[in-house]
Amino acid sequence: MRILKVLLAAVLIQTVFSLECITGSLRQDKLQIGYQPITVEQCDTNVTACFSFYHNDGTHFTYKLGCDISGLCLTSNGCSLTADPGRQCCCDTSSCVYQNATQPLTFSLPSNFAFSTATAAYQIEGGAFADGKGPSIWDIYTRKPNKIRNNDTGDIACDSYNQWEKDIQNIKDLHINEYRFSISWTRVLPYGTNDVVNQKGVDYYNKILDALNSANINPVVTIFHWDLPQAFQERGGFLNPNIIELYGNYSRFLFQTFGSKVQKWVTINEPLSIVKYEYCGEAVIHAPGEFREHCDWMVYQAGHNILLCHSKAAEIYNNEFRATQNGQIGITISGTWMFPESASKDDTDACERGYQFDWGWWANPVFNGSADFLGVNYYRSLKARNRNSDEYTWFSGYKLALDSGIVTDYDPNWEIISWISVVPQGLRSLLNKFKTEYGNKPILITENGIMDTENDIGFQDNTRIRYLRGHLAAISQAINEDGVNVIGYTLWSLMDNFEWTDGYSTKFGIYSVDFNSPNRTRVAKASATFYKNIINSKIVPGFSTIGDE
Ligand SMILES: *[C@@H]1O[C@H](CO)[C@@H](O)[C@H](O)[C@H]1NC(C)=O
Ligand SMILES: *[C@@H]1O[C@H](CO)[C@@H](O)[C@H](O)[C@H]1NC(C)=O
Ligand SMILES: *[C@@H]1O[C@H](CO)[C@@H](O)[C@H](O)[C@H]1NC(C)=O
Ligand SMILES: *[C@@H]1O[C@H](CO)[C@@H](O)[C@H](O)[C@H]1NC(C)=O
Ligand SMILES: *[C@@H]1O[C@H](CO)[C@@H](O)[C@H](O)[C@H]1NC(C)=O
Ligand SMILES: *[C@@H]1O[C@H](CO)[C@@H](O)[C@H](O)[C@H]1NC(C)=O
16 A cells, blocks of 8 residues: 655646546556556545546556545445546545556547558659659759758659559558548649649559558548649749639549549648748748748738638538538648646646647638548647747747747657657647537547657667557547547558658658668568557557567
């Protein structure tokens, strides 16, 4: 019997539980989780119920035991099962007793949950100039010196244009039931407009869709994942409102050509990244890379037109295709979750502004009728605080950070890997925020994942396994404990690929790709097996399994 008194910071209590008199918590070492026999918490004399829950920080699950004066001890012995399988909480008038943690902690996912992985056309296909494909802004941008690490290009990438059958086999081996990929606009319409169709490009996507459908794997097709036709970039790209009609025509072409084989469409991938990295000041690191000036208005003009592109595609789908094709259409948005640096109103207000700048900008208008589901890409959290008006900081060239009036940073207690912070609790909080903001509409996680680190030796990518486990457990908690309507999870990425400005040096895949071999040989990493086991069992293992760290 061991009691550990810990003062709980209010910020930790983000769950839906009504824990009104928590006075302590129990922290367990990760390899012991699931085997702690018993702990006792002293409560108010009037305690009527006990709760246990756990805080998932991605590395540890921290157990909390609490007394609740609003609940009731319903069973005759005064005990109730907790959210942790195989555990009980028992209460009497003065204490809560947490018993029998004899099983490893696990987290379940629904039987009809969608498990998926994602890729994007420019990042994997190669065949950049093959068989009549027209140039996209990334084909042009990667030819410029010193824009991409090692001057890498996507000319060959994973060579999926030729090796797509290997990809399909790897997808089948994972036992996923969905696969998210994007269509290269200029592979099917070389100049962006519908008057010239590249039949070989159409054939390529038909082969992939047919192979997925015959394997009972549901295709989730991203209409636009950043590779804008160069022909239209020269007319202003997303700054030119003609993009709305052009994109509408392209969407209609895809619905007409592939719609009978596709049940889920994603209109646009990460509008925030498009405006931030293509159209804004010093942050311009993505193709076309020409818009350093006039960021003041460009970022908002581009964002406005992107939203209208989305609604144009949704309108076309609803009016012309929904009745016969009966699919769903959504958008994929991205950003960070922000925890307030202090409990002050200034800082919590700053986080709310941060949320609206990252997520609300896109989600608010879209959920007034033009989306069946919200696609969410989550990788990291940040700490945020209010920015003083006279404060000059490094981000002053970043229009959106400046306008939102917030200063963000990493929490030194978090595990930080490159630009990613490992904070599953941030994902859970974000999902809860969506639930309250948008009436619990279906949420599809369309990307989540992490790059290999130097600690990942060979194909044993333990960092990724730990990251996946923490985030899938957080999703399980959001579904089962918070009632959030999460319909599926998409792991970024199926395989190592062209990681934009990082070229091939940053590897997000659960399959490795040998970019030194002309064959671009794919080999499963340990995380592929880990993910497959979760898919087969619908159970996310806790931190009790020795050997997977
Ligand atoms: C215990 O709580 C109940 C319900 O809130 C209240 O009616 C009762 O007076 C309390 N008893 C004591 C001894 O505080
Ligand atoms: C708790 O442990 C006792 C004795 O070890 C056992 O009889 C009981 O079945 C256990 N309860 C649960 C819920 O595992
Ligand atoms: C990239 O290309 C430029 C121009 O050819 C060259 O100066 C530079 O050294 C190259 N960088 C690398 C890492 O090869
Ligand atoms: C969209 O398609 C229509 C019908 O084919 C065509 O008249 C129009 O010019 C197209 N718009 C753009 C921007 O290409
Ligand atoms: C939806 O539209 C209505 C009316 O314009 C507006 O009041 C409401 O705030 C909108 N909801 C969202 C989530 O943007
Ligand atoms: C590439 O694949 C071919 C055909 O399977 C094989 O003969 C060759 O050895 C492979 N080359 C490398 C470098 O793996």
